[in-house]
Amino acid sequence: MAKLNWISVNLLLWLASVLIISTKLYALDLPSTENKYERGRAVAVASDATNLGFGDTSAKMLMVLTNTHGQVSERRLRFKTLENKNVEDGDWSLMVFDEPRDVKGTSMLTYAHILEPDDQWMFLPALKRVKRISSVNKSGSFMGSEFAFEDFSSQEVGKYSYQWLRDEECEERLCHVVERKPLYEHSGYTRTVSWTDSQDFQLRKVVFYDRKDALLKTLTFSDYKQYLDKYWRSHNLFMENHVTGKTTRLIWEEISFRTGLTEKDFSQSSLKRAR
DSSP states (O other): OOOOOHHHHHHHHHHHHHOEEOSSOEEOOOOOTTOHHHHHHHHHHHHHHTTTTOOEEEEEEEEEEEOTTOOEEEEEEEEEEEOOSOTTSOOEEEEEEEESGGGTTOEEEEEOOSSSOOEEEEEETTTTEEEEOOGGGTTSBSTTSSSBGGGGSOOOGGGEEEEEEEEEEETTEEEEEEEEEEOSTTOSOSEEEEEEETTTOOEEEEEEEOTTSOEEEEEEEEEEEEETTTEEEEEEEEEEETTTOOEEEEEEEEEEEOOOOOGGGGSHHHHHHTO
8 A cells, every 4th residue: 555645644634534524515624724735635635525426427418619700519419427436546437429410429438547647549430440549649629629638537636736825705605726736747737726615615617727837728617506415516617718719618418327337338349339
């Protein structure tokens, strides 16, 4: 078993003693503002804890792409997620495009990891073959959207270092503002800054900075709904690229939990069957 550093040990003790979970919100006594790194990681751990035990999900989405001239195109897709029983590794996901016809059947499979590069594959119907996505190319645009391949990977806590910056109002709520830096190689971002609701510990906004540490994108989350009296999901994600002026909106239309998905539904062969 890997040795835990003193920060990790303190965090585990803190979580065991003060994490109080109810069906509505998470009442937390965070580390003091003087301990910026512990406090930042504690916010991330608390946010992650709100999603533990979901099992699997299936959803339908509408992707709306808007270019710099205001022209709009739409794509419909399905998204499935399987919670990894191995807590030392990340979750699995499968995304399948249904519309329009020119992208129908295109699918992407992701095995998320902590510090090792994620495993990602795409099935391209026109080529009738499965293509592995190189870890050095995951900062590229996903299917012409303002989301990168990297953005669709499971956001495991251990992938990043954290620093609490401040608490401030966001809309009518109080949010914890935390800077996050990737610990894995080939990220397209030097850092992100996130706004996390201090009551339900759900994300409200994430700002992305590119490899030159320049402002790149902003992602906002809205229209949250709760499932099974525990799991919150944003039904509207809006990504704005500040460099290109383009935007992408993801609208979640249907979400189902614990549908009986298994590892067999997330194999490379399932990419071709997903059509």
